[in-house]
Amino acid sequence: MIDRSYLPFQSARDHQDRGMEKWMGFFLSEHRSSLKNDTNKEILSSTLDNAEKLTLIGQLYISKLTGTFIVKEKQRRQTLAGHVTEITSKFITVKGADRHYTVKLQDILAISIEEEQ
Template sequence: MIDRSYLPFQSAREHQDRGIEKWTGFFLSEHTSSLIKDKRKKTLSSNLEDTEKQTLIGQLYTNRLTGIFTVNDKQSCRTLTGQVTEVSSHFVTIKNNRRHYTVRYQDILAVNLWKSQ
Protein backbone atom coordinates (compact mmCIF):
# COMPACT_ATOMS: atom_id res chain seq x y z
CA MET A 1 0.00 0.00 0.00
CA ILE A 2 1.17 3.52 -0.81
CA ASP A 3 1.63 6.03 2.03
CA ARG A 4 -0.46 9.12 1.25
CA SER A 5 -0.51 10.61 4.74
CA TYR A 6 1.02 13.84 3.44
CA LEU A 7 -2.02 14.66 1.28
CA PRO A 8 -4.41 17.33 2.62
CA PHE A 9 -7.69 15.61 1.71
CA GLN A 10 -9.01 12.50 3.45
CA SER A 11 -10.51 11.10 0.22
CA ALA A 12 -7.10 11.30 -1.47
CA ARG A 13 -5.36 9.65 1.50
CA GLU A 14 -7.84 6.74 1.52
CA HIS A 15 -8.00 6.28 -2.24
CA GLN A 16 -7.51 2.67 -3.34
CA ASP A 17 -6.11 2.50 -6.87
CA ARG A 18 -7.79 -0.18 -8.98
CA GLY A 19 -4.57 -0.77 -10.88
CA ILE A 20 -5.03 -2.51 -14.24
CA GLU A 21 -8.81 -2.57 -13.91
CA LYS A 22 -9.13 1.06 -14.95
CA TRP A 23 -7.37 0.29 -18.26
CA THR A 24 -9.47 -2.78 -19.14
CA GLY A 25 -12.10 -0.79 -21.07
CA PHE A 26 -9.43 0.92 -23.14
CA PHE A 27 -7.72 -2.38 -23.88
CA LEU A 28 -10.97 -4.04 -24.97
CA SER A 29 -11.88 -1.22 -27.37
CA GLU A 30 -8.39 -1.19 -28.89
CA HIS A 31 -8.37 -4.97 -29.19
CA THR A 32 -11.81 -4.99 -30.81
CA SER A 33 -10.88 -2.34 -33.38
CA SER A 34 -7.68 -4.26 -34.16
CA LEU A 35 -9.67 -7.45 -34.78
CA ILE A 36 -12.06 -5.60 -37.10
CA LYS A 37 -9.10 -4.27 -39.12
CA ASP A 38 -7.69 -7.80 -39.42
CA LYS A 39 -11.02 -9.09 -40.76
CA ARG A 40 -10.99 -6.43 -43.49
CA LYS A 41 -7.53 -7.40 -44.71
CA LYS A 42 -7.45 -9.49 -47.82
CA THR A 43 -4.82 -12.07 -48.51
CA LEU A 44 -3.21 -11.24 -51.81
CA SER A 45 -1.49 -14.53 -52.47
CA SER A 46 -2.06 -17.28 -54.96
CA ASN A 47 -2.18 -21.02 -54.42
CA LEU A 48 -1.30 -21.61 -58.07
CA GLU A 49 2.22 -22.32 -59.24
CA ASP A 50 3.43 -20.38 -62.28
CA THR A 51 3.31 -23.50 -64.44
CA GLU A 52 -0.30 -24.18 -63.38
CA LYS A 53 -1.29 -20.61 -64.25
CA GLN A 54 0.37 -20.89 -67.65
CA THR A 55 -1.33 -24.23 -68.33
CA LEU A 56 -4.80 -22.94 -67.39
CA ILE A 57 -4.36 -19.73 -69.35
CA GLY A 58 -3.01 -21.69 -72.32
CA GLN A 59 -6.09 -23.93 -72.30
CA LEU A 60 -8.40 -20.90 -72.19
CA TYR A 61 -6.45 -19.30 -75.06
CA THR A 62 -6.34 -22.43 -77.22
CA ASN A 63 -10.01 -23.31 -76.77
CA ARG A 64 -11.21 -19.67 -76.91
CA LEU A 65 -13.02 -20.03 -73.62
CA THR A 66 -14.06 -17.24 -71.29
CA GLY A 67 -12.32 -17.17 -67.93
CA ILE A 68 -12.69 -15.41 -64.61
CA PHE A 69 -9.40 -14.00 -63.37
CA THR A 70 -8.73 -12.71 -59.87
CA VAL A 71 -5.96 -10.14 -60.21
CA ASN A 72 -3.80 -8.32 -57.66
CA ASP A 73 -4.27 -4.65 -58.53
CA LYS A 74 -2.16 -2.36 -56.29
CA GLN A 75 -3.00 -3.77 -52.83
CA SER A 76 -6.53 -4.88 -53.73
CA CYS A 77 -8.19 -7.65 -55.71
CA ARG A 78 -10.04 -7.17 -58.94
CA THR A 79 -12.03 -9.73 -60.89
CA LEU A 80 -11.80 -9.73 -64.68
CA THR A 81 -14.01 -11.80 -66.93
CA GLY A 82 -13.03 -12.28 -70.55
CA GLN A 83 -11.16 -14.20 -73.20
CA VAL A 84 -7.40 -14.53 -73.40
CA THR A 85 -6.37 -12.90 -76.70
CA GLU A 86 -2.60 -12.82 -76.32
CA VAL A 87 -0.07 -14.79 -74.29
CA SER A 88 3.61 -13.90 -73.82
CA SER A 89 6.27 -15.12 -71.42
CA HIS A 90 5.41 -12.53 -68.74
CA PHE A 91 2.03 -11.03 -69.71
CA VAL A 92 -1.49 -12.07 -70.65
CA THR A 93 -4.00 -9.92 -72.52
CA ILE A 94 -7.63 -10.41 -71.45
CA LYS A 95 -10.42 -8.97 -73.59
CA ASN A 96 -13.93 -8.37 -72.34
CA ASN A 97 -16.77 -6.48 -74.01
CA ARG A 98 -15.41 -3.08 -72.86
CA ARG A 99 -11.60 -3.17 -73.19
CA HIS A 100 -8.34 -5.12 -73.19
CA TYR A 101 -6.37 -5.71 -69.98
CA THR A 102 -2.69 -6.60 -69.93
CA VAL A 103 -1.83 -8.50 -66.75
CA ARG A 104 1.45 -9.92 -65.50
CA TYR A 105 1.47 -13.63 -64.60
CA GLN A 106 2.65 -12.86 -61.06
CA ASP A 107 -0.41 -10.62 -60.50
CA ILE A 108 -2.90 -13.38 -61.36
CA LEU A 109 -4.16 -14.94 -58.13
CA ALA A 110 -6.86 -17.30 -59.47
CA VAL A 111 -8.13 -18.59 -62.81
CA ASN A 112 -11.58 -20.15 -63.26
CA LEU A 113 -13.66 -21.20 -66.25
CA TRP A 114 -16.73 -19.02 -66.80
CA LYS A 115 -19.80 -21.19 -67.18
CA SER A 116 -22.68 -19.76 -69.20
CA GLN A 117 -26.17 -20.54 -67.97
Protein backbone atom coordinates in the same frame (compact mmCIF):
# COMPACT_ATOMS: atom_id res chain seq x y z
CA MET B 1 3.17 -1.81 -2.64
CA ILE B 2 5.46 0.94 -3.83
CA ASP B 3 7.51 2.89 -1.26
CA ARG B 4 6.84 6.60 -1.79
CA SER B 5 8.17 7.81 1.56
CA TYR B 6 10.70 10.05 -0.21
CA LEU B 7 7.96 12.24 -1.75
CA PRO B 8 7.33 15.62 -0.10
CA PHE B 9 3.51 15.60 -0.26
CA GLN B 10 1.27 13.40 1.90
CA SER B 11 -1.27 12.90 -0.94
CA ALA B 12 1.46 11.58 -3.24
CA ARG B 13 2.75 9.22 -0.55
CA ASP B 14 -0.76 7.81 0.07
CA HIS B 15 -1.75 7.43 -3.58
CA GLN B 16 -3.02 3.95 -4.48
CA ASP B 17 -2.44 3.20 -8.18
CA ARG B 18 -5.26 1.27 -9.84
CA GLY B 19 -2.79 -0.55 -12.05
CA MET B 20 -4.25 -1.95 -15.26
CA GLU B 21 -7.81 -0.91 -14.42
CA LYS B 22 -7.24 2.53 -15.90
CA TRP B 23 -6.05 0.98 -19.18
CA MET B 24 -8.86 -1.57 -19.54
CA GLY B 25 -11.17 0.72 -21.53
CA PHE B 26 -8.35 1.56 -23.93
CA PHE B 27 -7.44 -2.10 -24.31
CA LEU B 28 -11.02 -3.15 -25.04
CA SER B 29 -11.55 -0.51 -27.73
CA GLU B 30 -8.20 -1.27 -29.38
CA HIS B 31 -8.85 -5.01 -29.25
CA ARG B 32 -12.31 -4.58 -30.78
CA SER B 33 -11.04 -2.41 -33.64
CA SER B 34 -8.20 -4.87 -34.28
CA LEU B 35 -10.66 -7.77 -34.50
CA LYS B 36 -12.84 -5.74 -36.87
CA ASN B 37 -9.83 -5.08 -39.13
CA ASP B 38 -9.00 -8.80 -39.16
CA THR B 39 -12.52 -9.79 -40.24
CA ASN B 40 -12.46 -7.26 -43.09
CA LYS B 41 -9.07 -8.42 -44.35
CA GLU B 42 -9.14 -10.28 -47.64
CA ILE B 43 -6.96 -13.30 -48.21
CA LEU B 44 -4.96 -12.56 -51.31
CA SER B 45 -3.06 -15.79 -51.82
CA SER B 46 -3.21 -18.15 -54.74
CA THR B 47 -3.33 -21.92 -54.69
CA LEU B 48 -1.98 -22.03 -58.25
CA ASP B 49 1.72 -22.13 -58.96
CA ASN B 50 3.16 -20.46 -62.07
CA ALA B 51 3.17 -23.68 -64.13
CA GLU B 52 -0.54 -24.27 -63.49
CA LYS B 53 -1.34 -20.64 -64.28
CA LEU B 54 0.56 -20.79 -67.56
CA THR B 55 -1.11 -24.09 -68.52
CA LEU B 56 -4.62 -22.69 -67.99
CA ILE B 57 -3.76 -19.41 -69.70
CA GLY B 58 -2.28 -21.32 -72.64
CA GLN B 59 -5.47 -23.38 -72.98
CA LEU B 60 -7.54 -20.20 -72.98
CA TYR B 61 -5.26 -18.55 -75.53
CA ILE B 62 -5.22 -21.48 -77.96
CA SER B 63 -8.89 -22.41 -77.71
CA LYS B 64 -10.15 -18.79 -77.74
CA LEU B 65 -12.48 -19.65 -74.83
CA THR B 66 -13.62 -17.06 -72.33
CA GLY B 67 -11.98 -17.25 -68.94
CA THR B 68 -12.70 -15.71 -65.58
CA PHE B 69 -9.71 -14.42 -63.65
CA ILE B 70 -9.63 -13.40 -60.03
CA VAL B 71 -6.73 -10.99 -59.67
CA LYS B 72 -5.17 -8.90 -56.92
CA GLU B 73 -5.39 -5.20 -57.67
CA LYS B 74 -4.46 -2.58 -55.04
CA GLN B 75 -4.85 -5.08 -52.16
CA ARG B 76 -8.38 -6.00 -53.31
CA ARG B 77 -9.82 -8.87 -55.32
CA GLN B 78 -11.12 -8.06 -58.77
CA THR B 79 -12.86 -10.41 -61.18
CA LEU B 80 -12.09 -10.12 -64.89
CA ALA B 81 -13.77 -12.05 -67.68
CA GLY B 82 -12.63 -12.22 -71.26
CA HIS B 83 -10.35 -13.73 -73.88
CA VAL B 84 -6.57 -13.97 -73.49
CA THR B 85 -5.09 -11.99 -76.38
CA GLU B 86 -1.41 -11.82 -75.42
CA ILE B 87 0.99 -13.78 -73.20
CA THR B 88 4.46 -12.66 -72.14
CA SER B 89 6.79 -14.06 -69.51
CA LYS B 90 5.41 -11.74 -66.80
CA PHE B 91 2.09 -10.37 -68.09
CA ILE B 92 -1.05 -11.42 -69.90
CA THR B 93 -3.57 -9.25 -71.70
CA VAL B 94 -7.26 -10.04 -71.31
CA LYS B 95 -9.82 -8.55 -73.67
CA GLY B 96 -12.92 -7.88 -71.58
CA ALA B 97 -16.31 -6.65 -72.72
CA ASP B 98 -15.36 -3.00 -72.36
CA ARG B 99 -11.55 -2.81 -72.44
CA HIS B 100 -8.23 -4.65 -72.37
CA TYR B 101 -6.65 -5.54 -69.04
CA THR B 102 -2.93 -6.14 -68.53
CA VAL B 103 -2.34 -8.41 -65.55
CA LYS B 104 0.87 -9.58 -63.90
CA LEU B 105 1.11 -13.38 -63.65
CA GLN B 106 1.96 -13.12 -59.95
CA ASP B 107 -1.27 -11.15 -59.31
CA ILE B 108 -3.54 -13.90 -60.67
CA LEU B 109 -5.23 -15.69 -57.77
CA ALA B 110 -7.61 -18.04 -59.62
CA ILE B 111 -8.56 -18.96 -63.18
CA SER B 112 -11.67 -20.69 -64.45
CA ILE B 113 -12.54 -21.65 -68.02
CA GLU B 114 -16.09 -20.95 -69.08
CA GLU B 115 -17.87 -23.43 -71.31
CA GLU B 116 -18.98 -22.40 -74.77
CA GLN B 117 -22.69 -21.80 -75.20
